[in-house]
Amino acid sequence: MNSFEWSSPRDIAQAAGVATTTVAAAMVSQSGRLSTDGVVFKAGGIDLLDLMKEGLLVPRGIVNLREIPDLAVIAQADDGGVHIGANVTLAQLAADPVIRTRFLALADVAGNSASPQIRQVATIGGNLLQRPRCWYFRSRDHxxxxxxxxxxxxxAGENQYHAIFDHNGCAMVHPETSATALVALGAKLELTNAAGTKRVVGLEQFFLLPEVDIQRENDLTPGEILTAILLPPPAPTSRSIHIKQGETDSFDWPIADVAVALDTAPGGACRAAAVILGAASPVPHRAKAAEALLVGKTIDADVARAAAHAALQGAAPLTKNAYKLPIFETLVRRAILAVVRGG
Ligand SMILES: Cc1cc2nc3c(=O)[nH]c(=O)nc-3n(C[C@H](O)[C@H](O)[C@H](O)COP(=O)(O)OP(=O)(O)OC[C@H]3O[C@@H](n4cnc5c(N)ncnc54)[C@H](O)[C@@H]3O)c2cc1C
Structure with missing residues (x-):
């Protein structure tokens, strides 16, 4: 690992003023020789240090965000939703009583991602901004x-863990499992720059497909800090769930995951549906045909099966990943029925 300058401000504006680039921009080179000029943010450091140890990122400086107290709180928002500071850890989220009661899909995913040790350190902000796990991207030789x-x-290579949707130019899948649940819950991000200007953007819109920009997964700009994740208040009659399938039952990233959020009239028809597939595309994939099929129906096993089938509409598997299709279909069906049955 290269040596680097270290700063640990306690203030958002000060921290934003020190960073010069994003990790995505610092990892791009035409020649394969990486720039050593950049100053980048670190939260828990799980992904950042991995990239540095692998020689994929050689920053001049690191700005530690962990000492900024404002970023570590979960608070009720004025609109009745929840404001989650970017430094809140996955372990905190999984244990938080409000998240567990009102945003079950998020509690599920936070409590089941990575290992218990990693969840104590990994922040939700860093999780949403981690870089792809594609083994060609993570290889210095490629x-x-x-x-x-x-x-x-x-x-043309080993694509068994890669995308089945929207792989136009790059076949990686988005690595942040939390995003699958957060998109289903309608999350927005609050981003703050050195001047203290905040912008709020929908998480779904924040992610970028390769056809929009092949070198960055999201719309983070240099010096901008992700300060909070904003969850709108869910309807009292809505429920959500996140389920995943790993290659083995381990703490590794899933090969497929699904979040479903449904608002259902008591004993009646579905009023609103979100069906999001993770590890299926370079961005969390909204299964619009499945959502359309659910809305207005009283959901039973047949409706759930039809929606699960519709969720794969438009899929274009690569040479080695068609096995993902039946896995996704099963996960979507199970997730819908689990939400409807309340378990
Ligand atoms: C064995 C293993 C298993 C894992 N399994 C999973 C899994 O199943 N699902 C999953 O989603 N993840 C998984 N992970 C990934 C892990 O959860 C992430 O690496 C971690 O959440 C990143 O958070 P961090 O706080 O350590 O971020 P860092 O590594 O500190 O930062 C990550 C990136 O975000 C940027 N950044 C961080 N915070 C901010 C901010 N507030 N504003 C602007 N930029 C910021 C950094 O510059 C960097 O680019 C796994 C990791 C390991 C090692």
Whole structure:
């Protein structure tokens, strides 16, 4: 690992003023030689230090965000929703009584991602901004399109863990499992720059497909700090769930995961539905056909099966990942029925 300058401000504006670039921009090179000029943010450091140890990122400086007290709180928002500071850890989220009661899909995903030790350190902000796990992207020997090279090696290579939707130019899948649940819950992000200006953007809109920008997964700009995740108040009659399937029953990233949020009239028809597939596309994938099929119906096993089938509409598996289709179909069906049955 290279040596680097270290700063640990206690104030958001001060921290934002020190960073010069994003991790995504610092990892792009035309020649394969990385810039050593950048100053980047660190939260828990799980992903950042991984990239540095692998020689994929060589920053001049690191700005530690962990000493900023304002970023570590979960609070009720004025609109009745919840404000989650970006430094809240996955373990805190999983244990929080409000998150467990009102936003079960988020509690599920926070409590089941990675290992117990990692969840104590990993922040929700860092989780949403971690870089892809694609093994070509993580290999120093492969100068792939996401790092400024010419090709995505996955198309002709080992693509069993890659995308089945929207892989236009790059076949990685988004690594942040939390995003699957947060998109289903309608989350927004609050981002703050050095001047103290805040912007609020829908999480779903924040993520970028490769056809929009192949070198960055999201719309974070240099010096901008993700300060909070904002969850709107759920309807009292709505429920959500997140379920995942790993290759083995371990703490590794899932090969497929699904979040479903349904608002259902008591004993009656579905009023609103969100069906989001994770590890299916470079961004959390909204299964619009499945959602359309659920709304207005009283959901039983047949409706759930039809919606699960519809969720795969438009899928274009690569040479080695068609096995994901039946896994997703099963997960979607189970998730819908679990929400309806309240378990
Ligand atoms: C064995 C293992 C299993 C894992 N399994 C899963 C899994 O199942 N699902 C899953 O989702 N993840 C999984 N992870 C990934 C892990 O959860 C993430 O690496 C972690 O959440 C990142 O959070 P962090 O606080 O450590 O972020 P850091 O590593 O500190 O930062 C990550 C990125 O975010 C940027 N950043 C951080 N905070 C901010 C901010 N507030 N504003 C602007 N930029 C910021 C940093 O510059 C960096 O680019 C796993 C990791 C390991 C090692």
């Amino acid at each position: 100068h792939c399109a996401r790092k400024g090279g010419e090709v995505c090696f996955a198309f």
